[in-house]
Amino acid sequence: METHDSHQDQLSHLSPSTVENDQVHPGYLETKDSYLKRLRRIEGQVRGLHRMICEEQYCIDILTQIAAATKALESVALGLLHEHLSHCVLQAIQSEPETAKEKVAEATAAISRFVKS
Amino acid sequence: METHDSHQDQLSHLSPSTVENDQVHPGYLETKDSYLKRLRRIEGQVRGLHRMICEEQYCIDILTQIAAATKALESVALGLLHEHLSHCVLQAIQSEPETAKEKVAEATAAISRFVKS
Amino acid sequence: METHDSHQDQLSHLSPSTVENDQVHPGYLETKDSYLKRLRRIEGQVRGLHRMICEEQYCIDILTQIAAATKALESVALGLLHEHLSHCVLQAIQSEPETAKEKVAEATAAISRFVKS
C-alpha cells in the first residue's frame, strides 16, 4: 500500500521545491531573471512607441511595433501560465487537494481573461 | 500519517468519477450534450456565412457574423479546457503522478496554439 | 485641370468594375467561389468537432481542431476585409465622398469586433 510519503516523493520530482521555511514561492522563481529581462525589453518597446508618436512616424510602422510588443507580452503570459500550472497548481493538489478545484477555476478564469484581451 | 487511500478520497470528491470499468472518459462527459448543441449552432452559423456569400450580402455584415462564430468557438474551447484541467489533469496527478508534468505541458501547448489562432 | 472623368479613370483601374446596371456588388465577387469552398471546409471542421465530442475523443485533440477552425475563419475574415477596403470603401470615396468617413468608421468597428472576438 502506497503511503502518503511515497506518493509525495512521486509528485516532488515533478516540480522543484518551492516551499522553503513554510513560505510558498511562485512557480516562476527559477526563471525570474529571464522574465525580468523580457519585461525590461517590452518596457523599452513601449517607450519606443511613445517616441514614434512624438516624432510623428508613419502609422503602419507604429502598428507593426504594437504587434511586436503585444506578441512579447503574450509570450511572457504563456510562460507564466505554464509555470503556474506546473508548480502552484500541482503543489496545491499535493498538499491541499481540497483547494485544487478552486485553483483550476482560478487558472482557467485567468486564461479566459487573457484570450479575450 | 495520511495513507494513499485517504489522500485519494480527498481528491475524488473534486471530480466526478471518470473511470468506469478501467475505461478513462474525458472530463466533458457530464456536459457533452451542451457542447453538442453549441457545436450544431456554430455549424449553422458557418452555413449561414456560406449563404451570405452566395447571396452577395454586405461584407461588414459577413464580418460581424464571423466574429460571432469565432466567439462561440472560443467559448467552447475555454469550457473544454477548464474541464480538461479539472478532470483529466487532476486524474493524472492522482493516479499517475509521473505523467502530470507531461499533461500540463500538453495543456499549455494547446492553450498556446489557441491563443495564437 | 483634371476633370472628374479622368480622376475616375485613375481610380477605376484600381478596382475591377463592381457596378453593373446601377447595382452595387460587394468586393469579394471575383473570389466568391474561393470563399464558398473555404466556408464548406470550415463547416466540415465544425461537424468534425461535433463527431469528436460524440466519440468522446481526447480534449486536447479537440482543442487543436478548434484552433484550426478558428484560424481558418480568421483567414476568411482578413480576406473579406481586404476586399471590402479595396473595393467597397474605394468605390464609396470615388462616387460618394461624403459617405467615406462613415464607411471607414464602419470598417474599423468591424475590425474592432473581430479583434476582440
Next chain:
Amino acid sequence: METHDSHQDQLSHLSPSTVENDQVHPGYLETKDSYLKRLRRIEGQVRGLHRMICEEQYCIDILTQIAAATKALESVALGLLHEHLSHCVLQAIQSEPETAKEKVAEATAAISRFVKS
C-alpha cells in the same frame, strides 16, 4: 460636370488638413497627446509587471495585469488604425489614386499582423 477641384472639396471636409508646406503629417496628429498619455500609462503597467515579478507576487495576479496591458495596447492600435484609414489612406486616394491599392494592402497586412499577435 464635376471638376477635380469640387471633388477635392467634398473629400477635404472628411479629414482635417494634414498637408502643410508640402509636408505630410500622419492622421493621429490631432489626438497625439491622448496617445502619448496612454502609452505612458502602458509603460507604467509594464514597469508594474516587472515589480510584481521582483516581489514574487502571485502568478494569477500578474496574468491579470498582462491582460490589462495587452487590452490597452490593442485599444491604441485600433485607434491608430482608424485614424490611418480616415486620413492617410483617404489622402492617398484623393491626391495619388494610383497608390491607393498599395496603401490598402499595406493597411490590411498591418491588421493581419495585429490580429495574429
